[in-house]
Amino acid sequence: MADVRPLTEGELAAIRGEFPILARTVRDGRPLVYLDSGATSHKPTAVLDAERAFYEQHNAAVHRGAHQLAEEATDDFEAARATVAGFIGAPADEVVFTKNATEALNLVAYAFSNAAPTDEPKDERFVLGPGDEILVTEMEHHANLVPWQELARRTGATLRWVPVGAEGALDLTGIDELLTERTRVFAFTHVSNVLGTVNPVTELAARAHAVGALVVVDACQSVPHLPVDVATLGADFIAFSGHKLYGPMGVGVLWGRAELLEVMPPFLTGGSMIELVTMERSTYAPAPQKFEAGVPNAAQAVGLAAAVRWIEAIGIDRIHAHEASLVDQLQRSLAERPWVRVVGPAAGTPRGGAVAFVVEGVHAHDVGQVLDDAGVAVRVGHHCAWPLHRALGAAATTRASFAVHNTSADVEALLAALDRVPVIFGVDTEREAS
Amino acid sequence: MDLYQELILEHSKRPQHSGLREPFDAEVHHINPTCGDEVTLRVDVTGTGPDAVVTDISYAAQGCSISVASTSVLAEEVIGHPVAEALETFEAMRAMLTSKGQVAGDEALIGDGVAFAGVSKYPARVKCALLGWTAFTDALARAGVDISSTSSPSPQGVPS
Secondary structure (H helix, E strand, O other): OOOOOOOOHHHHHHHHHOOHHHHOEEOOOEEOEEOEOOOOOOOOHHHHHHHHHHHHHHOOOOOOOOOHHHHHHHHHHHHHHHHHHHHOOOOHHHEEEEOOHHHHHHHHHHHHHHHOOOOOOOOHHHOOOOOOEEEEEOOOOHHHOHHHHHHHHHHOOEEEEEOEOHHHOEOOOOHHHHOOOOEEEEEEEOEOOOOOEEOOHHHHHHHHHHOOOEEEEEOOOOOOOOOOOHHHHOOOEEEEEOOOOOOOOOOEEEEEOHHHHHHOOOOOOOOOOEEEEOOOOEEEOOOOHHHOOOOOOHHHHHHHHHHHHHHHHHOHHHHHHHHHHHHHHHHHHHHOOOOEEEEOOOOOOOEOOEEEEEEOOEOHHHHHHHHHHOOEEOEEEOOOOHHHHHHHOOOOEEEEEOOOOOOHHHHHHHHHHHOHHHHHHOOOOOOOOO | OOOOOHHHHHHHHOOOOEEOOOOOOEEEEEEEOOOOEEEEEEEEEEOOHHHOEEEEEEEEEEOOHHHHHHHHHHHHHHOOOEHHHHHHHHHHHHHHHOOOOOOOOOHHHHHHHHHHHHHHHOHHHHHHHHHHHHHHHHHHHHOOOOOOOOOOOOHHHOOO
């Protein structure tokens, strides 16, 4: 993406102006330097306005009622679906709105579960039992690990995982033993929320499909930062959250291939998702309604669509290039500090919008506290990827993650605050971090 | 910043009474799931009822400076003291840490624990500072000591 037009300083200033929260101060009047967009992004005014406008002008329970507000709310909700679907290159009816990405991943995991106990004809691809295997990776966020552990427990299938190797890449040396005709599902992240590693989704999906496995991709850290096109990605399902995509909290997305959504059993059941209900049993609406039980989060979906339009007006490729330059600046600056160990791919290797690191001899909580004291907000801990941290030999890491509104000055502020850490904790800055 | 008092840094670099020792009456393993801090803590109690004395607290702590230092202070303040007094110390420490900066802490009761007064202004860190202390009261309970006089005997009772 070398020919992408960089954001000008004027554009960047205008973008920053669209985030009201960036105007506030923290910790005794310090300007907020927000480097925690990997946890949740801030929301531009366009998103806040869209959500408010929905409530002020069209608020109604969608897919119910025949009054004008209900029609308008339903139109807004379905238009939001089309907008979000278009952003990832999907037809609208392949997009299911969920509460968050975690629910989206559980929806798929429970489709397998719910296929098991019924006596009805079902698609064999969703029936799991002893002898079947679920493959994940060691770098997964708990959201794409725990649901599969639970699915294995419920069905008697076996959970296996691809280890993490050098520089935070998946170690694929044993992939032929891990990914076999026993593998029914391969669930992995597109971009690691800790390492920033960009996994070769298309290649992995092709291998999985060759043995008949379904491919579920956690796209939480890719969709907000990279162009993602499900038509060419190779996955069968992707899940991502709205709140990391400049959208509201309380809305996530599951994309699935239409033919799979059609045969998948529902997860949550109740109103809206039915076709016909008698006292004895029910039949279900076609996807995506089949997976959207209850009054949906229409205002949040509308807000998310506004976020997507806002991103499209800037250009996701330009956002990616901007963030990549900040990631590169940070990585190169950290490399000059021998007391800091960056986890994940070396500088120059494609990365998502996050850089996690360890300060030798200082716990990440303490690093984060010193940064916070300077108004620099980062994430500390295991970032919901505890097994990955065990593999890295680090109890916790400090993670800076970027969004389009971040600047080179934000990186400088982080570094200036970070340089106080060895002073406060008496770290030998000459000694190399192990 | 007033959080990292010299006393805290000293205790975190050189945790007092660190290491796991025998004999012990109960061993517990407590974790702080939000950050992965862990402590394995053993308690050795001599005597029963009002005469019970905390003979030893030994531990292996892995975590941030606040949690390690707080566990070190716990060992320093409580080893060799009657259980009833140890529980009073715990109560005083807990009251200070959960006071959102309103309670300064009584040095006569909590000793070096007063260095942690600043922690109470950082809600995310209160759990770190209480990790060793809640492990201690849990270990006492498992050792068969009546800890019902404390208002927060289990880790579930600790504000996070």
